[in-house]
Amino acid sequence: xxxxxxxxxxxxxxxxxxxxxxxxxxxxxxxxxxxxxxxxxxxxxxxxxxxxxxxxxxxxxxxxxxxxxxxxxxxxxxxxxxxxxxxxxxxxxxxxxxxxxxxxxxxxxxxxxxxxxxxxxxxxxxxxxxxxxxxxxxxxxxxxxxxxxxxxxxxxxxxxxxxxxxxxxxxxxxxxxxxxxxxxxxxxxxxxxxxxxxxxx
Amino acid sequence: xxxxxxxxxxxxxxxxxxxxxxxxxxxxxxxxxxxxxxxxxxxxxxxxxxxxxxxxxxxxxxxxxxxxxxxxxxxxxxxxxxxxxxxxxxxxxxxxxxxxxxxxxxxxxxxxxxxxxxxxxxxxxxxxxxxxxxxxxxxxxxxxxxxxxxxxxxxxxxxxxxxxxxxxxxxxxxxxxxxxxxxxxxxxxxxxxxxxxxxxx
DNA sequence: ATTATAAGTGACAGGTTGTCATAGGTCAAC
DNA sequence: GTTGACCTATGACAACCTGTCACTTATAAT
Numbered sequence: 001x002x003x004x005x006x007x008x009x010x011x012x013x014x015x016x017x018x019x020x021x022x023x024x025x026x027x028x029x030x031x032x033x034x035x036x037x038x039x040x041x042x043x044x045x046x047x048x049x050x051x052x053x054x055x056x057x058x059x060x061x062x063x064x065x066x067x068x069x070x071x072x073x074x075x076x077x078x079x080x081x082x083x084x085x086x087x088x089x090x091x092x093x094x095x096x097x098x099x100x101x102x103x104x105x106x107x108x109x110x111x112x113x114x115x116x117x118x119x120x121x122x123x124x125x126x127x128x129x130x131x132x133x134x135x136x137x138x139x140x141x142x143x144x145x146x147x148x149x150x151x152x153x154x155x156x157x158x159x160x161x162x163x164x165x166x167x168x169x170x171x172x173x174x175x176x177x178x179x180x181x182x183x184x185x186x187x188x189x190x191x192x193x194x195x196x197x198x199x200x201x
Numbered sequence: 202x203x204x205x206x207x208x209x210x211x212x213x214x215x216x217x218x219x220x221x222x223x224x225x226x227x228x229x230x231x232x233x234x235x236x237x238x239x240x241x242x243x244x245x246x247x248x249x250x251x252x253x254x255x256x257x258x259x260x261x262x263x264x265x266x267x268x269x270x271x272x273x274x275x276x277x278x279x280x281x282x283x284x285x286x287x288x289x290x291x292x293x294x295x296x297x298x299x300x301x302x303x304x305x306x307x308x309x310x311x312x313x314x315x316x317x318x319x320x321x322x323x324x325x326x327x328x329x330x331x332x333x334x335x336x337x338x339x340x341x342x343x344x345x346x347x348x349x350x351x352x353x354x355x356x357x358x359x360x361x362x363x364x365x366x367x368x369x370x371x372x373x374x375x376x377x378x379x380x381x382x383x384x385x386x387x388x389x390x391x392x393x394x395x396x397x398x399x400x401x402x
Numbered sequence: 403a404t405t406a407t408a409a410g411t412g413a414c415a416g417g418t419t420g421t422c423a424t425a426g427g428t429c430a431a432c
Numbered sequence: 433g434t435t436g437a438c439c440t441a442t443g444a445c446a447a448c449c450t451g452t453c454a455c456t457t458a459t460a461a462t
Contacts, residue, residue, distance in 0.1 A: 008408085031232040034448090034450090035449080035450070036449060045411045045412060046450090047410065047412065047452085047453085050450095050452080051408095051409065055451080056450090115315065115316075116312075116313045116314070116375070116376040119372070120376070146401060147399060147400060148397065148399055148400055148401045148402075157387070157391050157394055158394065158399055160391065161394060161395065164366050164368075164369040165361075165362055165366070168365040171320070174317070175317040186358070189355075193349075193355075193359065193362060194395070194398070196398045197349060197395070198348060198349055198359055198395050199347055200346070200347060200348060200349045201349075206439080206440070209439090209440090235417090236419070236420090237417085237419085246441065246442045246443060247419090247444095248421085248441065248442050249440085251421080252440065252441075252442095256419090403462100406459105406460090406462100407458105408457105408459075409456100409458070409459090410455100410458085412455100413454100414452085414453090415450105415452090417450080417451105418450095419446105419447085419449100420446095420447095421446090421447105422444095422445090423442105423445105424442085425441080426439105426442095427438100427440075428438085428440100429437090431434105431435085431436095432433105432436105
C-alpha cells in the first residue's frame, strides 16, 4: 500500500504520478518496468518515489487495484443486466476486456505476465473467497437456480472454474493476437462446454 | 535455444552448468534469478555463460523443456494406464505434481510466476495445438467415446479447459500452501463439476 | 521567533547485465 | 614445426538500476 505521504499529495501531483505509472506499466510488465522511467516521466526526484511507495510492486498493485475496482463494478452491472445469468455476464465481460480502451495495454501486460499475486488480485473482480463479506453482493446478483449447485459453497468452485477459463482465454487472445471475433467464438464454445459438461451421459 | 557451443561442451562441464541452473531456478523464479549467481555456482566466467546461452531466458527455457519432456512421458503413461480416461489421468497427474521430488521447487517457482510464455511451454505436456503432428499420440491415447465431443477439433477445447483448471489448482495449492489432501479434494470436486456441467438441466 | 514534524532531494554504494578486445587451444595443411 | 583458420575462454568494463541516507526545505503549532 502507498504510504501516507502519497495520499497527502495535492491532487495535481498525485495525478501526474498516476499517469506516469499508468504509462510505464502499459509499456512494460511489472518485472520489466523501471522506477527510473517512472520518476523521469513524473518529473520527481528518486527519493520522492520512495517517500510515496515501498517499491515498484507497491505502486503497481495500487494502480491495479484502482482499475479493478471499476472493472468489478462494471461486471456486477453486467450480471444484473443479464438477470443473474453468470455465463451471459462473463461473455459480455470478456468482450469488454478485449476492447482497446485506455487501459487496454495495462491489462494486456498484466495478463501476459500474470504471477499468482497478480492473479489473486485480479480475481477480486469475481470476489469469491469463501466466507468473505465483500462477495455478498456477487452472490446476491447471481441467479443460482440456473446453476447445478447444491450448497452455496459450490458456487466458489464454479467461480474458480469460470475465472480460470476466462483468464486463459484472454491470455490466449493477447498472446496469439487473435482477432476479437475468433477469440470470442472460441471462448463461447468453451463456455458452452462448461455449461453442459465434458463427459457423455 | 542454447548455442552450438553449449552442446559441444564435455559432459562433465555441461552437467555442472545444468546443476547450477537447476539450483538457481529452484531458488528463484525466472525474473529474479540472476546470471551472476549461476556463474558463481557453476564456477565459470561471465563471458562463458553468454557463449552458451543467449540470456537467462534461453537457459531457463532449455531447462524447462528438458524437464517437461519427462513429465509429458509420465502423463502419457498415466493416460494409458487409466484406459484413456482423461479425467482419471489428470487427477493422477495433479498428484504427482504436488509430490516433493527433486524438481518440486523448480516447478513451484515456475507455476507461481507463470507468464504466457512459460504457460505455453508447459501446455506441451498436454500437447494439443490444432493441426500439430506431435499430438497424434495424445489423441490416440484418449478414449474419446467417454467425452461429449462430436468433432475431433472439440478435443482441443476440452484440453484447454482442463489444463486451465489444472494449472490454476496447482498454483492455488502452492500459493496458499494447502495440504495435499485439501488441495486434491478441491481439485477433484472441480473436475467432477467439469464432467457433469455447471448448469441445471 | 522557535521548535517539532513532515516532505523533498540527489549523490552514492552496491548490485545487475551484456559486450568486447584479448588470450588460449585445436587441427588440418603446407 | 610452422602457419593460419576457427572455435572457445576470460574478465574488465560501460551502462543501467535499485534503495538509502544525510541534508535541506516547507508547514504548522506554540
